[in-house]
Structures are given as C-alpha cells and as structure tokens.
Amino acid sequence: MVVGGGVAAAFGPQMYLASLGLFVDPISAETGFSRTTVTAAASVAAVGMAIGLLLVARIADRFAARYLLVPGFVLFAVSMALIGLTPSSPAVYLVPCFFVGLFGAATMVPASRAVVSWFDNNRALAVGVVTGFIGLGAALAPMLAGALIDSLGWRLAYACMAMISIVVPVTMVTLFVRARAERHVRGRLVQEARVEGRDVSLELPGLTFAAAVRTRQFWGIAVGLGLVGVVVTGLQVHLVPMMTDRGLSDDQAASLLVIFGLASLVGRVAGGFVIDRVHGAVVGPIVMLAPIVGLFFLDLPFAGAATAVAFIGVAFGIEGDLLAVLITRYLGMRSFGRLVGSVQAAFILGSACGPLLLGLGYDSLGSYDPVMPVLMAILAIGAVLIATLGPYVYPAVAGFDRLAARDELAASAILSDVAASRPARIHQSSA
Numbered sequence: 001m002v003v004g005g006g007v008a009a010a011f012g013p014q015m016y017l018a019s020l021g022l023f024v025d026p027i028s029a030e031t032g033f034s035r036t037t038v039t040a041a042a043s044v045a046a047v048g049m050a051i052g053l054l055l056v057a058r059i060a061d062r063f064a065a066r067y068l069l070v071p072g073f074v075l076f077a078v079s080m081a082l083i084g085l086t087p088s089s090p091a092v093y094l095v096p097c098f099f100v101g102l103f104g105a106a107t108m109v110p111a112s113r114a115v116v117s118w119f120d121n122n123r124a125l126a127v128g129v130v131t132g133f134i135g136l137g138a139a140l141a142p143m144l145a146g147a148l149i150d151s152l153g154w155r156l157a158y159a160c161m162a163m164i165s166i167v168v169p170v171t172m173v174t175l176f177v178r179a180r181a182e183r184h185v186r187g188r189l190v191q192e193a194r195v196e197g198r199d200v201s202l203e204l205p206g207l208t209f210a211a212a213v214r215t216r217q218f219w220g221i222a223v224g225l226g227l228v229g230v231v232v233t234g235l236q237v238h239l240v241p242m243m244t245d246r247g248l249s250d251d252q253a254a255s256l257l258v259i260f261g262l263a264s265l266v267g268r269v270a271g272g273f274v275i276d277r278v279h280g281a282v283v284g285p286i287v288m289l290a291p292i293v294g295l296f297f298l299d300l301p302f303a304g305a306a307t308a309v310a311f312i313g314v315a316f317g318i319e320g321d322l323l324a325v326l327i328t329r330y331l332g333m334r335s336f337g338r339l340v341g342s343v344q345a346a347f348i349l350g351s352a353c354g355p356l357l358l359g360l361g362y363d364s365l366g367s368y369d370p371v372m373p374v375l376m377a378i379l380a381i382g383a384v385l386i387a388t389l390g391p392y393v394y395p396a397v398a399g400f401d402r403l404a405a406r407d408e409l410a411a412s413a414i415l416s417d418v419a420a421s422r423p424a425r426i427h428q429s430s431a
Contacts, residue, residue, distance in 0.1 A: 001118060004176025005111050006130040008169035010137030012073065013049065013104035015161065016080055017042060017233070018138035018261060019145035021240035022254060026154040031088040035241060036359035041083075042237045043356045044094045045101035050345040052105025057341020061334075065110040065179055072106025073169040079103055081162035084155035101348075107169070109341045116324055116336065117180040120400035121276070124325045128272020131320040132265045135313075139261025142254055181408040203416050205394060206332015212339055217330040217389050224385030225323055226346040228288050231375045232316045234354025235291075236260060239309070242358075242368050247300050259306050260313040267317025275318075280326050281390070285383035287318040292376045322386075323347070329392040333415070 024038045056068065079099035086093045112127070119126040141161075148157035212218050235242075239260065243253040267287070275283050294311030297304045327340050361371035397414060404411035 001176055001178070002115065002126055002129050003133075004172040005115055006133030008069070008073070008172040008177065009107065009111055009130060010133045011165045011168045012076065012107040012134075012137075013045070013101065014134050014138050015141040015165065016045070016100055016104070017236065018141040018257065019161075020237055021257060022142055022145050022149060023154050023157075024241055025250075026149055027093075030154070031093070033088075033090060033093070034363065036356075036363050037090050037093075039237050039355045039359050041094060041097040042233065043353070044097045045104070046233070046348045048098040048101030049105045050101075050348040052102040053109060053341040053345040053348065056106050056109050057338040057345075060109045060113055060337025060341060063110075064182055065114040065177055066173055068106050068110040069173045069177060070170055072103055072110075073173070074166055075103035076100060076107060077162040077165035080165065081159045084158035105341075105344075108344065109337050111177065112324055112340055113337050114177055114179040114182075116328055116333070117182075118401075118404055120396045120404075121398070122401055123328065123396070124275035124280075124321050125269075125272040127324045128268045128270070128275075128317075128321045131268040131272075131317065134320070135261055135263075135265030135268050135317055137261075138264060139258050141261070142257040146254060180404055181412045204333035204336070205415055206328075206334030206336070209335040209338045209342075212331045212335060213342075215331070217326075217393075218339070218343075220385045220389050221323070221326050221330070222343045222346040224284075224288075224382045225319060225343065226349065227378050227382035227385075228315075228319055229347045230354040230357070230378050231291060232312060232319070232354070234356075234358045234375070235312055236316075237355040238358045238362075238368065241362075242298075243305060245368070246305075248302060248305065252302055256305060256309045259309050260316075263310040263313025264317035264320075267314035268320055269317075271314075271318030272321045275321055275325055276396075279392070280322055280329065281387055283318070284322050284326075284386035287315045288379055288383040288386065290315040292379055295372055295376060326386075326389070329394050330389060332394050 020039065020042055024035060027033060027038050028035065056072075060068065079096050079102075082096035083093070083100070086096065111130070115126055115130050116123055145157055145161065148160050152160065206212075207215070236257075239256055240250075240253045243256060244250060248256075271283070271287065291312045294308035294315075297308040297311075299305060299308075323343060324340060327343060328336060331339055357374070358368055358371055362368055400411060400414065403414065
C-alpha cells in the first residue's frame with residue numbers, strides 16, 4: 001500500500017510543478033510570454049487544485065479510493081498533454097494549466113486517506129515514506145523534463161510526461177492502493193461489515209466537519225501551513241531563473257531543483273520518524289523557520305546556494321508529513337477527507353500567491369531581493385500559529401499498527417470503541 005501509493009503520487013501534480021522552472025525559458029522564447037505569464041501557470045493550477053480539493057473532499061469519505069484515484073490521474077495527465085498544444089495566447093495557455101490542478105486534486109486526498117487508515121503508531125512515518133516518493137519524483141522530474149525538452153522540445157515533452165503519468169500511477173493504484181477495512185457497494189463505502197455472524201462498525205473517531213471548522217486548531221493548521229506554501233512554492237518555481245540571474249549557469253541552476261527534491265525526500269522520511277516521537281507543535285515551527293536560514297545563503301557560490309536550497313527542501317518535505325498528522329491528531333479521522341481537502345485547499349491557495357508575488361517583484365523591481373524580507377515574515381507567522389495548537393486530542397492507540405496488519409476489522413472495532421468513548425472530551429476540546 002505504502003509503496004504503491006508513493007510511486008503513483010510521484011507522477012502526479014508535484015511532477016508538473018517541480019519541472020515548471022525548466023519550461024520558463026523555452027516557452028518564453030517561442031511564445032514571447034513574460035516570466036510572470038509562464039510562471040503564472042503554477043498559480044492558475046493552484047487555484048484549480050484548490051477548487052478540485054474542495055470538490056473531492058466532499059466525497060472522499062464516502063467512496064472507495066480507487067474509484068476516485070484512477071479517473072483523477074487520467075484526467076490530470078490529459079490536461080498536462082494539452083498544454084503542449086496551446087497557441088501563443090496567454091489566456092489559452094493558462095486554461096489547461098487550470099485543469100491540471102483541478103483534476104490533480106483527485107490524486108491527493110483519497111490516497112492520503114487510504115494511507116493513514118492503516119497506521120496510527122507510525123502514521124507520520126508512513127505518510128513520510130509515501131511523500132518521500134513524491135520528493136524523489138520532484139528530484140527526478142527536472143532531469144526527465146530537461147532531457148525531453150532538449151531532445152523533443154517543450155511541447156512534446158509535456159506529451160511524454162503525460163503518458164508516463166497515466167501508465168505508472170494507474171497500474172500502481174489498481175494493484176496496490178486501498179484503505180484499511182474498506183467495504184463498498186459499487187464504489188460507495190458502507191459503515192458496517194458483517195463478519196462471522198457479528199456486525200463490525202467501521203465508524204472512525206473524530207469530529208464532524210461542521211464541528212471541526214469551529215475549532216481554533218483547524219484554522220491554525222490551515223492558515224499556518226497555507227502561509228508556508230506561499231514561500232516554498234514561490235521559491236521552487238522561480239529558483240532556476242533566480243539563480244541564473246545571480247550568475248549560475250543553466251545546468252547549475254537546474255541542479256538546484258534536484259537538490260531541492262532530494263532534500264524534501266530526506267525531510268519527508270526523517271520528519272515522519274521524528275513526528276511520531278516528538279509533538280508536531282514542536283517539530284513544525286522549527287522546520288518552518290529553517291527556510292529563513294536558507295534565504296540568507298541563497299546566493300553565490302554554488303555550494304552556498306545548494307546548502308540554502310537543501311534547508312528549504314527539508315522544510316518543504318516535513319511540512320507534507322505535518323498536514324495529515326496534525327489533522328488526525330487534533331480533529332480525528334471521521335471527516336478526514338473533507339478536512340484535509342479543505343486544509344490542502346488553503347495550502348494551495350497560499351501557494352498560488354507565491355510564484356505570482358516573486359514574479360511581480362522581479363518584473364516591477366528588476367530583482368527578487370526586495371521580496372525576501374516579506375517571505376521571512378510570512379514564515380515566522382506560520383510557525384507561531386502551529387506552535388500554539390496545544391496538546392493532541394486524538395493520540396495514537398497503543399499497538400494499533402500491528403493489529404491492523406493482522407486483522408483489519410479488529411482494528412476497526414477498537415477505533416469504533418474510541419469513537420464511542422470520547423464524545424464528551426471531543427466536544428470539550430472543540431469548545
């Protein structure tokens with residue numbers, strides 16, 4: 001499950017975003033678009049993804065994962081291929097970019113829900129391994145895109161990447177990905193299963209969506225992680241042109257994207273191990289402040305720039321682990337799909353502002369430097385919000401992972417008992 005979900009996710013929306021920087025110059029040279037226009041694709045895709053996340057979130061808790069993931073990957077890939085067919089019109093160019101985000105959203109929430117359903121004691125590590133594959137995809141995507149652009153041009157490069165994004169993820173999802181104790185009728189999940197003459201409840205502990213959005217924890221997670229998305233995504237998209245402006249060669253600048261992806265991979269896996277053992281409200285602020293250190297060294301020589309990018313990449317990786325863990329620990333699993341989709345939408349909307357902010361700063365001021373203090377302040381605010389979330393409402397159930405590996409429905413029975421035994425505490429915590 002973990003490997004299948006991770007490999008599939010590696011060829012999803014992050015592959016498109018991680019390689020966008022390499023397409024900036026080729027697209028600008030052929031079409032005459034400004035850097036702001038080309039990189040606005042990330043912002044437009046982010047808006048589409050935010051809308052898609054809100055739509056998918058409403059049904060992710062009611063349908064089997066594969067029924068959402070397979071069509072999501074197919075439609076995402078088709079949209080990416082259509083980018084290569086667009087004429088030299090900014091408006092037309094941005095239309096398929098919007099749909100890349102809209103359909104890409106369907107590849108995210110159902111997969112996250114499936115993964116966290118299997119793990120409680122090592123939930124962050126499981127999420128970290130899956131998102132580690134995403135980091136690996138982000139590291140390799142620039143290399144793949146660069147080779148395709150050099151040999152086929154940017155238009156056919158998108159077509160080839162789209163084909164890969166259909167074949168690999170659909171195969172992985174079909175063979176390996178499902179939620180624990182997932183029972184459904186024609187794709188629609190049921191809340192009770194009959195096993196050996198007895199009824200087993202599949203209800204999960206947690207708040208309803210309506211109750212969750214009234215808690216300060218929900219808004220702290222959504223706004224805190226959303227603010228970090230402004231900084232990290234903006235830097236990721238603009239990294240190549242930013243560093244070539246500062247004197248690095250095209251190859252050196254492109255290699256920074258590889259370093260970013262590898263660092264995020266390390267952050268995802270190592271961060272998951274740490275978060276299962278150290279409270280997320282402690283780990284989160286530390287890693288969210290790490291990019292501030294990186295921004296001070298994001299300059300020549302190459303070694304200094306590489307170190308700075310590594311700091312930013314590690315923070316980006318660990319942040320991916322934090323989202324699923326903080327949602328389930330503070331708000332529970334009952335409405336996980338809808339909650340994580342809503343918070344991811346906030347994160348994506350924040351991300352949409354990052355590339356636009358840096359692009360406008362460059363076009364208006366002729367340099368990225370004046371925007372850097374603003375990015376540092378945004379990171380600091382996000383860190384404060386996560387640091388003040390308070391103690392976990394839903395700590396891990398001892399021995400859950402081993403039981404789930406042996407007997408999925410027995411694990412469901414334990415979670416059902418937790419759901420029945422904590423309503424007073426839940427309402428008190430929400431208030």
